[in-house]
Amino acid sequence: MAPRVSDEHKEERQAQILRAALACFGEKGCQKTTMRDICARAGLSAGAVYSYFDSKEAIIAAINSWCQQQNQAAFAAGAPLAEDDTPPDPREGMRQTLRAFLLRCKDPQFRAVLRTDAMFLAESLSNPTLMADYTRMYEDEIMARIVAGNREAQAAGALAAEVDPRALAEVLFSIVQGLHTQLLLNPQLDIVAYTRMAEAMVLGELWTRDTEQDDNKSR
Numbered sequence: 001m002a003p004r005v006s007d008e009h010k011e012e013r014q015a016q017i018l019r020a021a022l023a024c025f026g027e028k029g030c031q032k033t034t035m036r037d038i039c040a041r042a043g044l045s046a047g048a049v050y051s052y053f054d055s056k057e058a059i060i061a062a063i064n065s066w067c068q069q070q071n072q073a074a075f076a077a078g079a080p081l082a083e084d085d086t087p088p089d090p091r092e093g094m095r096q097t098l099r100a101f102l103l104r105c106k107d108p109q110f111r112a113v114l115r116t117d118a119m120f121l122a123e124s125l126s127n128p129t130l131m132a133d134y135t136r137m138y139e140d141e142i143m144a145r146i147v148a149g150n151r152e153a154q155a156a157g158a159l160a161a162e163v164d165p166r167a168l169a170e171v172l173f174s175i176v177q178g179l180h181t182q183l184l185l186n187p188q189l190d191i192v193a194y195t196r197m198a199e200a201m202v203l204g205e206l207w208t209r210d211t212e213q214d215d216n217k218s219r
Contacts, residue, residue, distance in 0.1 A: 014052050014062070017042050019109075021059045025116040030060070030123055060120070064133065067113060071141050074100035078149075090153035094172075095199055097149070101176045102195040105183060114180050143169055172202065 020042035024033040035056055039049045053059045078097025104110050124130035143166070150165035159168075175198050182189050200206045 010052075013044075013048070017044070017049055017052055018059065018062060018066070019112070021056075022063065022112045022116050025119060026112065029119050030056075030116070063113065063116070064137070067117070068137065068141055070104060070110065074104060075145055090149075090156050090158035091203065093149065094153065095203060097146075098172065098175070098198060098202060099195055102179055102198060103191065105179060105191050111183065111187075114183060117180070118184060142173055146172060175202070 017038065021033070021038045024037045024041050028037065033056065035046070035049065038056070038059065039046050042049060053062065075097060077100035078093045078095075105114070120130065121134065124134050146169035147165045150159060150163070150168050153159035154161060154163065154165065179189075179191070179194055179198075182194075183191075197206075
């Protein structure tokens with residue numbers, strides 16, 4: 001009887017294969033990477049790799065699933081309940097959510113995903129199936145939750161009534177996407193400093209005085 005493989009061993013093997021796939025995708029692109037490339041990079045036999053993932057598409061799906069889990073964790077970080085289970089302050093919730101989405105870029109594993117994600121997005125422009133997956137993730141996993149949070153903030157009186165919840169969601173996520181792009185161009189970018197400036201900009205904490213009022217006083 002073959003020895004039983006522990007769940008911990010299985011998870012480590014899967015992670016080993018996914019790390020190898022990300023390295024290959026980053027070097028050769030998704031289309032040019034083969035399962036043989038992934039097996040070689042992982043240092044595993046084809047049989048071992050195929051026992052976990054039956055195709056390159058299955059590996060891509062696993063990477064996308066991991067990304068979705070990271071998105072969910074970032075949203076959860078922005079909505080902690082107080083000891084009495086009261087909802088968080090909307091302003092602070094937005095700060096924490098933005099911070100979670102930006103600071104996760106310090107994680108080496110997440111950084112490895114960024115280059116591959118950019119390649120996937122480029123390939124999706126000519127791949128309707130991949131584009132459909134991206135659109136679903138963008139709308140269902142990202143936009144829907146940010147828009148809902150903005151509407152809750154408006155209902156609580158923390159966000160101005162004239163703000164368009166969808167437009168604000170798109171701007172907020174563009175800040176996250178902007179960091180991803182900048183890190184591809186400048187891997188040494190200071191993520192903590194970027195996060196502080198993004199928070200200050202979104203929450204209106206950049207300016208030290210009301211210039212409009214000062215102008216009125218000078219007249």
